Amino acid sequence: MAASFAATFAALASLSGTAAAQPTQDAQAVVAPAPHVHLTTPWTDEALKAPVPFPEYPRPQLVRAEWLNLNGQWEYWGGKGAPDARLAPTSAPRFPEKTERVRVPYPVESTLSGVERLGEVNLWYRRSFEVPATWKGQRVRINFGAVDRLATVYVNGTRVGQHEGGYTSFGFDITPMLKPGRNELVVAAFDPSTNDGTLGKQSLKPGGIFYTPSSGIWQTVWLEPVGQAHVAKLDMTPVVGEQRLALTVRAGEAKGLQVEAVALKDGQVVGRVRGAADKALSLPVPQPRLWSPDDPFLYDLKITLRRDGKVVDQVDSYFGMRSIEVGMIDGVPRPLLNGKFVFQFGPLDQGFWPDGLYTAPTDAALRFDLEETKKLGFNMVRKHIKVEPARWFYHADKLGLLVWQDMPQAWDAETDLAVRAKTEVEWREIVDQLRSETSIVTWVIFNESWGDFEHRRMAAQFRAMDPTRLINAHSGINFAPHDEGGGDLIDLHDYPGPAAPTYQPWRIAVLGEYGGNSLKVPGHMYRPESKCCYHLFDSAAAINDAYVAQVDKLRGFRADKGLSAAIYTETTDVEEELNGFFTYDRRVKKLDFDRVSTANKALIDGR
Structure with a gap:
């Protein structure tokens, strides 16, 4: 939606009935939102009843068979009495005896979270978990789809790591902090929803074309077992003209690791490449079926990581073969999808x-x-x-x-x-x-x-x-x-x-x-x-x-x-x-x- 921050509100004042706003947001000066109708969607009841919201595996381009979803009910400590999450201590603070409950992964301002409060700046979450016995001998990682804006993670009281930025995923190896049986996970989020960080259409003064903020955990949280050497990320770029996929398998402890990548079309192997992890590989995709809005065909991809011939990790993924570029058609620059102009x-x-x-x-x-x-x-x-x-x-x-x-x-x-x-x-x-x-x-x-x-x-x-x-x-x-x-x-x-x-x-x-x-x-x-x-x-x-x-x-x-x-x-x-x-x-x-x-x-x- 359009216009500069201050000018937009001024221009829309007559339309929306709101006063023009200044292009600043003070975390301590939250404007109480005007009364609104609590609308429900066709999925609201399902979300409220789900013991584990979003049970689907959250990362479709790097899928592991074993994982543990941590969505659901957590303890919540927010409001004026919550500790400063921007200056999060090295050890997790002691929670009050009585805490609120929050439904993860819904922002605390939302109805589905169960909290539904605007102006939360220091957000503290806590829950317990047990590592499945079948994961014995493996490393355990905790992954977050996204936490807005500054997240600090603790396991069994010990600070594991920190991540800044409310729109990107992150994770940590928590193996050294684990103990048999019940483990405690604490997440601190500092989110003032102010103009000194990325925030999109979120506003502490929602109205007109700006909306209610979304603070804290807002995407899935999960655990997964990995080896010391494991696939951390896949970088994939289709090279249609050369009938290949440019592929780099990013791996922790990559030295000495060998990758096998197999492309499948409707379950049949069409390409295979072997090479070193963290190195550019070229996966053949002969006579590729090109991805487009009219035919959104996707290839399956299986990645196997080996050390000294022994399998140390396997993940599933997918990719599409398509190209996008600027081309001249009858003297007019046009966007070409797979070499053809598509409006x-x-x-x-x-x-x-x-x-x-x-x-x-x-x-x-x-x-x-x-x-x-x-x-x-x-x-x-x-x-x-x-x-x-x-x-x-x-x-x-x-x-x-x-x-x-x-x-x-x-x-x-x-x-x-x-x-x-x-x-x-x-x-x-x-x-x-x-x-x-x-x-x-x-x-x-x-x-x-x-x-x-x-x-x-x-x-x-x-x-x-x-x-x-x-x-x-x-x-x-x-x-x-x-x-x-x-x-x-x-x-x-x-x-x-x-x-x-x-x-x-x-x-x-x-x-x-x-x-x-x-x-x-x-x-x-x-x-x-x-x-x-x-x-x-x-x-x-x-x-x-x-x-x-x-x-x-x-x-x-x-x-x-x-x-x-x-x-x-x-x-x-x-x-x-x-x-x-x-x-x-x-x-x-x-x-x-x-x-x-x-x-x-x-x-x-x-x-």
């Missing part, structure tokens, strides 16, 4: 939920938004300044949706060099974590003027980190500092629009945001008094006609102005926003999906 069209996807905020209530819910995006006839989705769990990308890979992945911004990075440096570190971690995802075709670095800096340098930095994808350095060039010439895309925002920018030599013209057509659906609104955003229609017939008319204009821009992609705002309503295809609770379709799909497919197909 990319999809919704702006915020990834917020009325019951779980940053965390979908279930894996089926996480998949639902993407399934409905496909049903609407789209072939792409822009994930807006949030990084989803690994299973979201797995669903996008399986369903066949191209993904534009935004970088979550830190507002203060615009002027504070220390915040800027920290932000760049986190972005490198995000790119490194997601580089093997088939569906991601574009990195979006800056959204409008939100915490932006040095566009050309950052475009070059992302190119160096990942030369295999398109770079969108500045989504919304009509916002300061306007277009500085970096990256592969020249990206305009226009509400309600649409409009089209002028393409440049080897820079693709895209409409990064438009639409925002709003419709009230009584009984399914987070704030019934809301009028946000950008044009409020008075009937379903009117909003449907407007949508189709906008897509018809895009068809003309594709043919006459060289437009190559467009993003419509948005997948669902979000809190005060009313411009989704679905209501915020995902219970009501606000537009005629058949009519929308027909219009969308005509645009994509060039008809």
